[in-house]
Amino acid sequence: DTNLNGFTVLTYNYHAGNTNGGAVQVLHTSDNNRFWRIKWGPDDAPYGEWNNPPFSDFDILYADTLKPPFDDCDTLPDNTLVIYSTGLDKAQNSPQVNHGAVLTFNLRKDKLGKFQL
Incomplete structure (x- = not known):
């Protein structure tokens, strides 16, 4: 999105350097929107679609x-x-x-x- 002034993507898995079994990515935008997506399987498995958490206000x-x-x-x-x-x-x-x-x-x-x- 060219309108964003900044964003952060965090990627988590249960074993450093290896995503076998799955990983979660969380994206935070400069206007405080949050999205997440998950992939299951080996390192080359594709991520699913980006989802917007059902609750955006914390x-x-x-x-x-x-x-x-x-x-x-x-x-x-x-x-x-x-x-x-x-x-x-x-x-x-x-x-x-x-x-x-x-x-x-x-x-x-x-x-x-x-x-x-």
Whole structure:
């Protein structure tokens, strides 16, 4: 799209340097639209069509203190962006970093296919 001022594409798979089994790509545009697509199979398998998440607006929650549901990344509400100013490493099921943000959204309307960044 020649009208975009910028965008970011993130590609994730379960094994660095090898996409056997599948990969997910997430595209963020400069006007805050988000799209995703998935491929299954070996490295040369094609990606599916770009999809727009059913929810494009995210509730932003600032977690200055750990309290439910912010104390466990497995139980964060869908379609939320939780920003930990400090203490993310104390939350259950989180990476061992002190501060950061966790974006949780559904890829499908039926609640299957959740994705966290």
